[in-house]
Amino acid sequence: MRRLLIVSNRLPVTIEKRKDGLHFSQSAGGLATGLGSLYKLYDSIWIGWPGITSDKTNKEERGHIESRLMSEFACHPVFLSQNDIEKYYHGFSNKTLWPLFHYFTQYVIHEKSLWEAYRRVNELFSEVIYEIAGKDDIIWIHDYHLMLLPKYTRQRLPDAEIGFFHHIPFPSFEIFRLLPWRNEILEGLLGADIIGFHTDDYTRHFLSSTHRLLGYEYTMGQINADDRIIRADTFPMGIAYERFSKAVQDPKVQREITKLRKSLPERKIILSVDRLDYTKGIPQRLEVLNTFLERNPMYREKIIFILIATPSRTQVNHYKLLKRQIDELVGRINGKYGTIGWTPIWYLYRYLPFPILTALYNVADVCLVTPLRDGMNLIAKEYITAKTSGKGVLILSEMAGAAKELGETIIVNPNSREEMVEALAKALTMPEEEQIERNRVMQKRIQRYDVVRWAEEFMDRLVHTKKLQKEMDARILSPEMKTRLLSDYRNAKRRLFLLDYDGTLIPFFGKPQEARPGENLLQLLRKLAADPRNEVVLLSGRDKETIESWFGTLGLGLVCEHGVWIKEDEWEMIEPLTDDWKGEIRPILELYMDRTPGSFIEEKEFSLVWHYRKADPELSTTRVRELIDELVNLTANLNLQILEGSKVVEVKNSGINKGRAALRWIAGEDWNFILAIGDDRTDEDSFEVLPEIAYSLKVGLSSSLARFNLKSQRDVLLLLEELALAGLR
Numbered sequence: 001m002r003r004l005l006i007v008s009n010r011l012p013v014t015i016e017k018r019k020d021g022l023h024f025s026q027s028a029g030g031l032a033t034g035l036g037s038l039y040k041l042y043d044s045i046w047i048g049w050p051g052i053t054s055d056k057t058n059k060e061e062r063g064h065i066e067s068r069l070m071s072e073f074a075c076h077p078v079f080l081s082q083n084d085i086e087k088y089y090h091g092f093s094n095k096t097l098w099p100l101f102h103y104f105t106q107y108v109i110h111e112k113s114l115w116e117a118y119r120r121v122n123e124l125f126s127e128v129i130y131e132i133a134g135k136d137d138i139i140w141i142h143d144y145h146l147m148l149l150p151k152y153t154r155q156r157l158p159d160a161e162i163g164f165f166h167h168i169p170f171p172s173f174e175i176f177r178l179l180p181w182r183n184e185i186l187e188g189l190l191g192a193d194i195i196g197f198h199t200d201d202y203t204r205h206f207l208s209s210t211h212r213l214l215g216y217e218y219t220m221g222q223i224n225a226d227d228r229i230i231r232a233d234t235f236p237m238g239i240a241y242e243r244f245s246k247a248v249q250d251p252k253v254q255r256e257i258t259k260l261r262k263s264l265p266e267r268k269i270i271l272s273v274d275r276l277d278y279t280k281g282i283p284q285r286l287e288v289l290n291t292f293l294e295r296n297p298m299y300r301e302k303i304i305f306i307l308i309a310t311p312s313r314t315q316v317n318h319y320k321l322l323k324r325q326i327d328e329l330v331g332r333i334n335g336k337y338g339t340i341g342w343t344p345i346w347y348l349y350r351y352l353p354f355p356i357l358t359a360l361y362n363v364a365d366v367c368l369v370t371p372l373r374d375g376m377n378l379i380a381k382e383y384i385t386a387k388t389s390g391k392g393v394l395i396l397s398e399m400a401g402a403a404k405e406l407g408e409t410i411i412v413n414p415n416s417r418e419e420m421v422e423a424l425a426k427a428l429t430m431p432e433e434e435q436i437e438r439n440r441v442m443q444k445r446i447q448r449y450d451v452v453r454w455a456e457e458f459m460d461r462l463v464h465t466k467k468l469q470k471e472m473d474a475r476i477l478s479p480e481m482k483t484r485l486l487s488d489y490r491n492a493k494r495r496l497f498l499l500d501y502d503g504t505l506i507p508f509f510g511k512p513q514e515a516r517p518g519e520n521l522l523q524l525l526r527k528l529a530a531d532p533r534n535e536v537v538l539l540s541g542r543d544k545e546t547i548e549s550w551f552g553t554l555g556l557g558l559v560c561e562h563g564v565w566i567k568e569d570e571w572e573m574i575e576p577l578t579d580d581w582k583g584e585i586r587p588i589l590e591l592y593m594d595r596t597p598g599s600f601i602e603e604k605e606f607s608l609v610w611h612y613r614k615a616d617p618e619l620s621t622t623r624v625r626e627l628i629d630e631l632v633n634l635t636a637n638l639n640l641q642i643l644e645g646s647k648v649v650e651v652k653n654s655g656i657n658k659g660r661a662a663l664r665w666i667a668g669e670d671w672n673f674i675l676a677i678g679d680d681r682t683d684e685d686s687f688e689v690l691p692e693i694a695y696s697l698k699v700g701l702s703s704s705l706a707r708f709n710l711k712s713q714r715d716v717l718l719l720l721e722e723l724a725l726a727g728l729r
C-alpha cells in the first residue's frame with residue numbers, strides 16, 4: 001500500500017504538560033475527518049506541530065512524544081521552539097499572510113525577521129519530511145503556514161508526488177503584489193504538482209499572479225513552468241456530512257436540544273458561530289442586530305441572538321482589541337434593549353463540544369454567517385446539513401467561498417448594514433415551505449461533495465497530474481535516444497540541420513536588437529557548417545537585413561520572414577509578393593500598440609508584426625484575442641494569413657511558411673540525417689513536412705508535431721556542441 005504523508009502546521013493531536021505528566025488528546029476537525037477517509041486507501045502519517053513548544057520539554061520527553069504519537073495516532077511531530085511559534089506562527093503566518101490574504105492590508109506587518117523565521121520553519125518541516133518519506137510516498141501539504149514547503153521538499157525529493165491545498169482566499173494580484181516576498185511564495189507553491197483552492201476565483205487569482213510575476217503561461221489551469229507541468233485547480237472543501245445529518249439521533253444531542261428548548265420558550269433563535277477573528281465580521285453583525293431592534297420594536301423580547309466566539313490567536317494584538325470591541329458592543333446592546341425577563345444577546349466566548357454545537361444548529365431559526373472575507377466557511381455547510389427538518393434560514397456573506405455553492409440561501413454583502421437588516425427581516429418571516437425547498441437542494445449538494453469526496457478528488461487529480469508529467473517526460477529526448485541520434489549523425493554522409501533562431505539558439509528577448517548572437521554561438525554554427533557533409537539552414541521570422549548582417553558570412557542556408565526570403569546562394573523571394581495591403585493593416589496594429597503599453601510594431605518587407613513580450617501579460621492576453629478577431633474580419637478578402645508566434649502576431653501573405661521554405665532543402669537531396677529544432681508555432685510547419693528519418697525537437701514542454709521535446713533552450717546548445725564534437729572524431 002502506498003503511503004500518504006499529510007503535512008499541516010498543527011497535528012490533530014494536542015499535547016499538554018501537566019503536573020502528572022504529558023497528556024495527549026485528539027481533535028476531530030473537518031480536515032481530520034476528510035483525510036481520515038484516505039487512511040483506508042493509504043497507509044497515512046500526519047506530520048505537524050503537536051502544540052507544545054520544545055522549550056517546555058526535554059530530550060527524553062520529546063523521544064516519548066515521538067514514539068507515542070506514532071504508535072497511537074500515526075502522527076510525527078515537528079518540534080518548534082517558543083521563538084519559532086512567536087515569529088513563524090503568530091508572526092509571519094498570522095500578522096502578514098493572514099491579513100493580506102483576507103484583504104486586511106492595514107493590519108499587515110512586513111518584517112524581515114518574521115519572514116526569515118517563516119523560511120526557517122518551512123525548511124525544518126522539509127527536513128522532517130525528508131527523514132521519513134519513502135520513494136513512493138505521496139505528500140499532501142496544507143495551508144498558508146507552509147507555502148514554501150512544496151519547493152523545499154522538491155529540492156530534497158525531486159521526484160516526489162506533492163500536493164498543496166490552500167484553505168484561505170488567494171487574493172487578487174493587486175493585493176498579493178504588496179508582499180515583498182511574493183515571488184518566493186509563488187515559487188514555493190510551484191514546488192507542488194498540484195495546488196488546490198476552494199473557489200475558481202482564488203484559482204484564477206493565483207494563476208494570474210504566477211503569470212504576471214513569474215511569466216509562466218497557463219492553459220486551463222495547467223502551468224508550464226520551466227521544466228515541469230503544474231496544475232492549479234478548484235476543490236470546494238466539504239464537511240463530514242453524515243456526522244452532522246445524523247447528529248440529531250444522538251441521545252447526547254437530544255438532551256442538549258431539550259435543555260435549550262426549555263430555556264428558550266417561544267422565541268426565535270438567531271445563531272452566530274465563529275472563531276473570534278476580524279475577518280468574520282462579528283462587530284458588523286452586532287450592529288445589524290442593533291439597527292434591526294431599533295427599527296422593528298415588535299421583535300423585542302421575541303428573538304434571542306446566540307453569539308458563539310471561539311478564542312483564537314489571543315496573543316496577536318488585533319485579536320485582543322477585537323475581543324474588547326465585541327464585549328463592549330454586546331454590553332451596549334444588551335443594556336439598551338434588555339428587560340428583566342429578556343437578554344437579547346447570549347454571548348459565549350469558548351469552544352463548544354460537538355453535541356452542544358449541533359443542538360444549537362438544530363434549534364436555531366436563523367444562522368448568520370457574514371464574514372467580511374472567508375476562504376470557504378464550513379459553519380454554513382454544517383448548519384444547513386444539521387437541519388434535518390429542512391426548516392431554518394441561512395444568511396450568508398457573498399465574501400465566503402461557501403456562497404458559490406449555497407446560492408439558495410439569503411446572500412448578503414456584509415458591508416451593507418441595510419441589506420443585512422432586510423435579510424434578517426426576510427429570514428424571520430420566510431414561509432416554512434420555502435425554507436424547506438431551499439434547504440433540500442443545498443443538502444443534496446453538500447451530501448454529494450462531502451469532505452471525503454473532496455479529499456479523494458484532490459488525490460485523483462494529483463495522481464493524474466503526475467501521470468501527465470510522466471507522459472511529457474517520455475517525450476523528452478532521453479539519453480539513449482540522444483546516443484542514437486549522435487551515432488546516426490556520425491554515420492551519415494549527408495546531414496541537414498533546420499534550426500529556428502529566437503527561443504531556440506538564443507533565449508527569448510523582448511526587443512529584436514537584444515537578440516544579437518554571441519561569439520560562442522557564431523563559432524558553433526561556423527564549425528557545424530564547415531563540415532562538408534553538413535548543410536545548416538537557419539529559419540527565422542526576422543527580416544533579411546538583420547539575418548544577413550548576423551549570419552551572412554557563415555556559409556549557412558537562410559530563411560527570413562517565416563519563409564518569404566530564401567538564401568541558398570543568393571537571396572530570392574519564394575514567390576512574387578506584394579505589400580500593398582500594409583496601409584490597411586498598419587493602423588489597426590498601431591491602435592493596439594497605443595492601447596497596450598510595452599508592445600511595439602516591427603515592419604518587414606512583406607509582413608507586419610505586433611510584439612507584446614514586454615507588455616503586461618494579462619492585458620496582452622486579452623488584447624491578442626481582440627486583435628486577432630479584428631484582423632480575421634479585416635483580412636477575409638485579402639490574401640493574407642495571421643500567424644501567432646511566441647509573443648507576436650504577424651500578418652503576411654498566405655501560403656508562405658517555414659515548412660514550404662524547408663522543403664527546398666529537404667527535397668533537394670537524399671539526406672541520411674535531418675535534425676529540425678524549434679520552439680514556437682511557426683516551427684510546426686517545418687516539423688510537418690519532415691520525412692520519417694528526421695529527428696525533430698521542440699524546445700519547451702508544450703505539445704508538438706515534433707518527435708521529442710527538449711526541456712530548455714540551453715539543452716539545444718548542449719546538443720549542438722556535442723554534434724560539433726562528434727563531427728570532429
Ligand code: ADQ
Binds near residue numbers: 275350377378379
Ligand atoms: P476557519 O477560519 O477556522 O478555517 P471555518 O471554515 O468556519 O473557519 O471552520 C471552522 C470549524 O471549526 C468548523 O468545522 C466549526 O464547526 C468549528 N468551530 C468553529 N467555532 C466553533 C465553536 N465555537 N465551537 C465548536 N466548533 C467550532 C479555515 C478557513 C475557512 C475554511 C476552513 C477549511 O478560514 O475559510 O472553510 O479553513 O478549509
